[in-house]
Amino acid sequence: MIGVRSNTFNDNSGEPEQDANSALTELDKGLRSGKVGEQCEAIVRFPRLFEKYPFPILINSSFLKLADVFRMGNNFLRLWVLRVCQQSEKHLDKILNIDEFLRRVFSVLHSNDPVARALALRTLGAVAGIIPERQNVHHAIRRGLESHDNVEVDAAIYATTRFAAHSNAFAVAMCNKLSDMVECESTAADRRAKLVRALRTVHGGAVRAQGVLKLLHSLLERFPSSSSVRAAISALTAIAADTVVHVPDQVELLLGITAKEARSAVRRAALAGLQRLAEHAALWPAHCLQRLAGAAADCRDPRDAMLCLRVMQVPPRTQHAARSIGSHHAASSSSYVQTLVRCPAVCAAAGWGCGAGAGGGALRHYCFEATLSADLRRAATAALVLTRLVVHCYEESLPVEGSDLMLALESLVIATGQQPGHIKPLRIALRCLVQLSIAEPSLYAERTAATLAGQLDAPGAGGEGRGRALALVEALAALGGAARCTHHLAPALPALLRAFNRESAARCEEDEDEDDGTMLVLVCTVMFQERAAARLRARLSTGWERRTVTPVRDFFSAQQLVSVPAAGLYTVAVDAAFVDDKGQLWLTGPRTTILVKVTPAHRTHHTHTTPLSPLTVIIQCLHTNKFIESLCFGRCPQAHDDPASKGAAQPPRTRF
Structure with missing residues (x-):
């Protein structure tokens, strides 16, 4: 219902323009209405008012009015005020009368209704950025953790997490309290998981983190339930990523869980932790590469094998992806790809000049086997990892042998054309071919152009394979866009001319509205790139x-x-x-x-x-x-x- 009302509010952009005073007066009139519906409608309009008129005087007056509604209204209205505070977090620093706002919200904590107290704690947590060191609020949160009502305790845990992110003193003070609650035998499994997640933010820095890490390690043995173990793994990974010094130990722990744990949910949580720690790949022990390759080879579940490959493959984008475990593990893993092989130390350790002693041989051997897999997505991901290793060796003038990778990429491009629906693996393989050709044009550029030209003339290039043909021509254009590869496009010119004739004839026969001409533009672009390189080779007279x-x-x-x-x-x-x-x-x-x-x-x-x-x-x-x-x-x-x-x-x- 909240999402529906918010969307309804955002769709009211066609209303007549008003100045700030008129808009605030109209919303104040709605707040004073005796109908709950009109009050809710007025409350949900405040975030847009703050975006349109971000004036401190208006925002201060508005939040004081909302605090009055929170103090005197029912729990339904309090819920909407809480949502306004959460949505308008960036405008909270414009509140001038912070004490007056806090007094009105804090008064609800004395209510006999535990739901009202829980809403008050969550509201205080939402505005923690402007009141991080208020001792009375800290004491109220501690009291909420000792409550016998589950709703109030959950709200206190949320407020603890919010305040710990803004106040180091509060984090240090609450660390022991949360630790005692976690170790308590009477704490339910779901409550313990929430408390463990809260420990990620209340460890209080690298000094206090050592005690929290010991507690979390003990939880892995004392409470083996799936939810508790996954929460402990997530908290351990977050603390290790924050403190950095505990990254090597955490990597070894996660690799051990991946190799020994039989529960798939726990294994995926460990792999998600490895994906997050791949950001600190330079701190990984050298033998962990071999253990990671061994864990990937021993995986019976194809999804786990893909996660192992993705640990090696893509860089982290957001912190949220590391927390998305369970039903969102695929999105989480896809957000953390390629940091491991983007690290120069890891690439050097896995290079051809280091042999198998440092784990690089096992990593390369597994990836080469994976490139020949019948699962084209797995083969494409493994090829992407190997391409990064080979390109790094070429860039750093290290000994490398890329002929096997080139053969695997050519086979992958051909295999994706056997059946429809493999456009994503095809694009990954084409990207690898372009990167490999740019790294060493004399060895791979002409061969890549010939391979792509042959696939462009294949029977499946037209009709239902139009997306495939577009991907092939885009790869040729990317190859021609590199200054060192432009001279190597000649093998593709005959196929491009035939494609040009086909597209020209098709545009004459079909309706132009159905075809935007992208294919024709790409073909002409590649042809011009090839001819431009030939023209630049002509000598100019200096006479x-x-x-x-x-x-x-x-x-x-x-x-x-x-x-x-x-x-x-x-x-x-x-x-x-x-x-x-x-x-x-x-x-x-x-x-x-x-x-x-x-x-x-x-x-x-x-x-x-x-x-x-x-x-x-x-x-x-x-x-x-x-x-x-x-x-x-x-x-x-x-x-x-x-x-x-x-x-x-x-x-x-x-x-x-």
Whole structure:
């Protein structure tokens, strides 16, 4: 219901514009209404009011009004006020009368209703950023933890977590209290899991964390329930990531749980912890790479094997992904890919020059076997890990052998075309091919272009495989976009020409509205990339001719014999200069250019000339002063200048 009401409120953006005072007056009128529905409607409009008018005076007045509603209203209205405080957290620092706001909310803690007290504790936790060191609030939270009502205790745990994030003194003070509650035999399993999650934030730094870690390690043995073990693993991982010094021990613990634990939920929680600690891959012990590869090889569940590969594969994005265990483990693992192999120390340890002693051989061996798996997603993920290792070795000039990886990637690209629905593994394989080709173009670029061209001509490239064809051409465009790989696109040119003809014919036969032309644009882009590289190899003539003429009656005429290979546009550079008595040349004006257009009619007029013979061009310029003018004619490159360009009409090039 809350989400529905919030969406209804956000959809009211089409209302007439009001100033801040009018909007606040209207909402205040709704708060004073005797109908609960109108009061709720007014409350849910405050977050948008704060976003539209973020003025401290307005926000202070609004929160005081909401505090009055919280103090005098029912629990339903208090729930909505709590949601407003949670949604408007970034505006809380604009509250001027913090004491008055706190007094009105704090008064609800004296109520006989445990639900009202729980809502008050949660509201205080939501505004913990502006009252982190209030001792009366700390005492109220401690009292809430000792309550016999489950709702109030859960609210106190939430408030403890919030205040511990803002107050180190409170975190240190509550650490022992939470530890005692966790160790209590009468604490329920779900309550213990919540308390353990709260311990992640109340450890109080690296010094106090040692005691919390010992407590959590003991919990793994004393309380073997799945929820308690998963909560302890998550808390241990979070503390190790915060303190950094405990990362090696935590990695070994998680690898041990992954290898020995029979419960899949616990194994995935351990793998999620490894994904988070992959951010600190430089601190991993060297033998842990071998243990990780062994754990991946021993996994009977394909999902666990994929998680092991993803530990090696992608960098962490958000802290939330590490906490998403259970039903969201797939999203969590996909958010933490590639940090391990992005670490230079790990790549060096797993490189070809280190052998198998440091665990790198086991890691490479497992990944090579996984690239040949029938599960294309698993094969693509393993190929991505290996590609990162090979590329790192090429970048650092380390000994490496990438022919097996190249063969595996080619096989993967071909295998994805056997059946539809494998576009994601295909894109991963294409990305690996492009990265490998950019790292060492002389070995892999032409081979990659030939492989992609062959798949572009395959029967499945059209029709239902249009997405596959787009992915292949995008990979060719990415390959051509690299400066070192542009010269290696020639093997793909025949296939691109055939694809161009197919797309052109298809656009003529079908309705243009059904096809946005993306394929045609990509094909043309790759063709231009290949031709641009060929044109840049032509040599340009550096010959210049300079002729000085004397102006006559404020204008001059100069006749110059210019070699014109073909009809087109040509430029002539004009410099204004002055020669003094000593014969020294002084430039007296900026360089300008004259555009000369040579049409086929000009060429037919000189019937005695051959296609490459010179053509006489008359150039007239207006002279505005009595200085000497110099005309600089740029020679265009001739066909005979470059043996590779014989028989091809080269466009004119003039250097200034």
